[in-house]
Amino acid sequence: MTTSWWEPAQGGAGPRPYVDIGGPAGDRDPVAASSATSGVRPYLITQGRARPNDTSLRLEAQVSTTDDGARSLSRLAYERHDIVVLCHDPQSIAELAARLHLHLGVARVLVGDLVEAGLLAVRHPEDARHRVQIIERVIRGLQAIS
Amino acid sequence: MDSKPSADVPVRRPPLPVKIVIAGGFGVGKTTAVAQISETPVLTTEAPITEVAAEVDRTGLVPDKTTTTVALDFGTVAIDDEVKLYLFGTPGQDRFGFMWHDLTVGALGALVIVDTSRLDDCYPAVDYFERTGLPFLVAVNLFDGRLAHELEDVRWALDLSDDTPVVTFDARDRASVRDTLVTLLRRSLAMASATGV
Numbered sequence: 001m002t003t004s005w006w007e008p009a010q011g012g013a014g015p016r017p018y019v020d021i022g023g024p025a026g027d028r029d030p031v032a033a034s035s036a037t038s039g040v041r042p043y044l045i046t047q048g049r050a051r052p053n054d055t056s057l058r059l060e061a062q063v064s065t066t067d068d069g070a071r072s073l074s075r076l077a078y079e080r081h082d083i084v085v086l087c088h089d090p091q092s093i094a095e096l097a098a099r100l101h102l103h104l105g106v107a108r109v110l111v112g113d114l115v116e117a118g119l120l121a122v123r124h125p126e127d128a129r130h131r132v133q134i135i136e137r138v139i140r141g142l143q144a145i146s
Numbered sequence: 147m148d149s150k151p152s153a154d155v156p157v158r159r160p161p162l163p164v165k166i167v168i169a170g171g172f173g174v175g176k177t178t179a180v181a182q183i184s185e186t187p188v189l190t191t192e193a194p195i196t197e198v199a200a201e202v203d204r205t206g207l208v209p210d211k212t213t214t215t216v217a218l219d220f221g222t223v224a225i226d227d228e229v230k231l232y233l234f235g236t237p238g239q240d241r242f243g244f245m246w247h248d249l250t251v252g253a254l255g256a257l258v259i260v261d262t263s264r265l266d267d268c269y270p271a272v273d274y275f276e277r278t279g280l281p282f283l284v285a286v287n288l289f290d291g292r293l294a295h296e297l298e299d300v301r302w303a304l305d306l307s308d309d310t311p312v313v314t315f316d317a318r319d320r321a322s323v324r325d326t327l328v329t330l331l332r333r334s335l336a337m338a339s340a341t342g343v
Contacts, residue, residue, distance in 0.1 A: 058252060060161030060232045060272065090160035092232060094220055098189035104218065123160040125252050131338045133166060134229065136252055139331045140226030145183070145324050 019069075045102075046081055046109040055092065057108050062123040064090035069119030076119075079110055084119055161230035166327065167250050167280075170234040170259035171267025173318030175287040176235035177219045179259065182320045183327070184221020184233060193218050216245065225311055246274050255281040255334040257326065259317065262286055262295045265303055272304055281334040283311040285326050309333075 065087040070079060077086055082100050091099075097107035112119040168176045181188045193216055219235040233290045234249055250256065256275050268284070275282040286293065286300060295303075297312045306312065310332055315326040 025192070025210060041315060058163075059234070059248060060163040060165045060252075062163050062230075063162050083333060094191055094218070094232065094234070096303050097191040097223075098220075105190050107191075121160075123162065125163050126167075131254075132335065134162075135338060137229055137336045138225050138231055138254065139335070140167055141229065141231070142324050142328050142331070145223070145320070 043120045046106050049109050056124070057112055058125055059094045059104060060106070060125060062092055063096065063115075063120050063124050064123070065112055066119055066121050069114070069139050072119055079106075080114060083107075083110055083114060087120055090123070102141065161224070162189070162228050163226075163230055164234060165234060165253050166330065167230040167253050167256040168233055168259065169268070169271035169275075170237075170258055170262065171264055172237055173258045174261045174264075174267065176237075176259055179257075179315075179317040179323045180219055180221040180233045180235045182318065182323045183223060185224060186222050186325055188219050190217050190219050192216070193248075204307065218249075228264070238306075248281055250274075250278065253280060255330045256276045257330055258282055258284045259287050261289065261301060265300070268304070272306070276307075279337075281337045283313065283326070283330040283333060284311055285315045287317050288314050309336075322328065 017111070021073060063083075067086050069084045071085070073081060073084060078102060083096055086099060092103065093107050093111050096111065099102045100107065102110075108119060111120060113121075115122050168180060171298050177188060207232050216237060221233050223231040223233070225231050225289050231320075236245060236249055256267050257273070258272070258333075272282070272284070284296075284300065284304065284306065286297065293314055297314065300306075311329055313326060313329060316322040
């Protein structure tokens with residue numbers, strides 16, 4: 001498949017393009033729409049696990065595809081495949097969940113598995129040591145917004 | 147720069163993520179505030195609420211365990227070439243108690259948006275942030291540009307400490323949302339400096 005069906009529909013989707021899960025498909029891509037309403041129970045996808053093995057995985061943790069991950073695409077299917085494709089562009093677990101119409105908990109379990117398998121790399125949020133400097137940076141960044 | 151397709155670039159260095167939580171009752175203006183400041187369209191994801199009973203101590207108010215979901219709206223702001231700010235908006239209701247830990251762990255702070263006509267909607271969020279020591283600010287959303295109660299009344303009604311900021315803001319106004327976040331972060335900065343980390 002050459003088209004990026006997982007990308008959000010361009011234009012006309014309004015400010016909350018992912019909010020219409022389960023509603024009428026509207027102008028959304030039919031593939032994405034059907035995957036969003038497949039009726040598969042979320043935890044079937046994760047074999048019943050509600051928590052990742054690595055419970056330190058935060059919702060904002062940045063996930064990116066490793067070289068191994070890029071090479072392994074042909075072996076992957078469904079959600080795992082889509083996650084590894086999407087993470088060529090590093091993004092948070094929360095963003096992945098929204099883009100793939102997965103529950104947050106499910107996305108976190110799948111990401112945890114793929115990290116363990118070496119197909120994804122994670123950049124965790126900074127620990128408390130640099131908190132003051134980071135807060136100062138965020139203040140400056142916000143103040144620059146006009 | 148941020149949204150470029152990456153077919154030609156195998157892997158970019160991921161940003162350093164930081165987050166602020168935006169709490170408040172339904173329809174109080176959380177998503178509006180996130181949308182004003184976010185550089186990306188507000189995304190929505192669903193978080194299952196199946197572990198409710200475990201972490202909520204107001205047992206009388208907790209419903210039976212269910213498998214319903216709650217929508218989590220969020221947006222992002224690129225702070226500089228490395229730091230990326232996530233703003234997570236969440237309904238601050240009792241029965242969503244279990245999500246608080248996952249949502250708030252490591253957060254820089256929390257904005258509690260209140261509608262003074264439904265002040266009790268924000269009690270669970272305020273309780274939680276006070277208990278866990280997360281820096282927070284109470285922002286009274288000025289519906290119709292009018293303030294129904296004095297800010298000191300709000301402080302009294304919520305039994306807030308003197309150093310918890312209470313401000314008014316307009317969730318529909320970008321500059322107002324920005325300034326409110328900066329006020330929150332100054333509070334976070336003061337608390338972080340005081341603890342010497």
